[in-house]
Amino acid sequence: xKSKTTKKLAMAGVFTxxxxxxxxxSVPVASSKCAPVQHMINILSAVLLGPGYSVGIAFVASLLRxxxxxxxxxxxxxxxxxxxxxGLVYKFSKKVLPTCVxxxxxxxxxxxxxxxxxxxxxxxxxxxxxxVYVVPFLISTVAGSILAFVLVTALKKSGVTEFFE
Numbered sequence: 559x560k561s562k563t564t565k566k567l568a569m570a571g572v573f574t575x576x577x578x579x580x581x582x583x584s585v586p587v588a589s590s591k592c593a594p595v596q597h598m599i600n601i602l603s604a605v606l607l608g609p610g611y612s613v614g615i616a617f618v619a620s621l622l623r624x625x626x627x628x629x630x631x632x633x634x635x636x637x638x639x640x641x642x643x644x645g646l647v648y649k650f651s652k653k654v655l656p657t658c659v660x661x662x663x664x665x666x667x668x669x670x671x672x673x674x675x676x677x678x679x680x681x682x683x684x685x686x687x688x689x690v691y692v693v694p695f696l697i698s699t700v701a702g703s704i705l706a707f708v709l710v711t712a713l714k715k716s717g718v719t720e721f722f723e
Contacts, residue, residue: 565722566607570615573603577619581628585698593629597702598709600641601661605654605710606722609645616641631680635672636695640665654710658703666696 580595596619603612616637623629643664648657670692677683677691713719 566611569607569722570603570611573599573607573615574618574622577615578622578626578628581619581623584628593623593633594698594702594705596633596637597640597661597665597699598706600637600665601644601648601654601657601703601706601710604641604645604648604657604661606719609642609649612641612645613638631676632673632691635676636665636669636691636699639669639672640699643668654707654714657710658707661706662696662699662703665699667692669699670695 577593577596577599580599581593583595584593596616599619600612600616603615607615617634620629620633620637623633624631640661641664644657644661647660648654651657670690671688673691673695674686674688677686710719
């Protein structure tokens with residue numbers, strides 16, 4: 559039991575670091591920074607580690623990105639909602655495609671809507687609409703979900719995912 563937890567914690571640290579470093583490959587859209595690597599990490603961590611780890615990684619990566627000036631407060635609702643959605647879908651379905659769709663829906667639609675109060679009240683942006691972040695978040699998460707689908711499919715075929723079961 560201890561060995562499995564140690565493996566998961568080590569991978570969580572690696573995934574968090576990859577998400578933070580990968581955020582340097584971001585595209586500014588509106589007042590958000592679209593980072594597709596975060597969405598890829600959400601799906602990888604959901605598949606390999608589970609929903610709790612996936613949400614934890616998204617939170618810590620968002621926190622570090624904000625501390626380092628690589629992200630905005632909008633990283634929290636976007637990445638964490640998507641991580642929870644894809645983590646739960648994979649936990650119950652064990653299928654990669656629905657997991658990627660759940661990440662895109664969770665981050666793009668639900669996270670985009672959840673970003674509105676953060677932008678309005680925490681960031682002080684007054685002249686924005688409730689759905690203003692849906693399209694930019696969707697662009698970012700669809701790109702990351704496609705990358706993750708290819709990567710997870712390859713990892714499953716090669717047997718790497720069995721290391722975490």
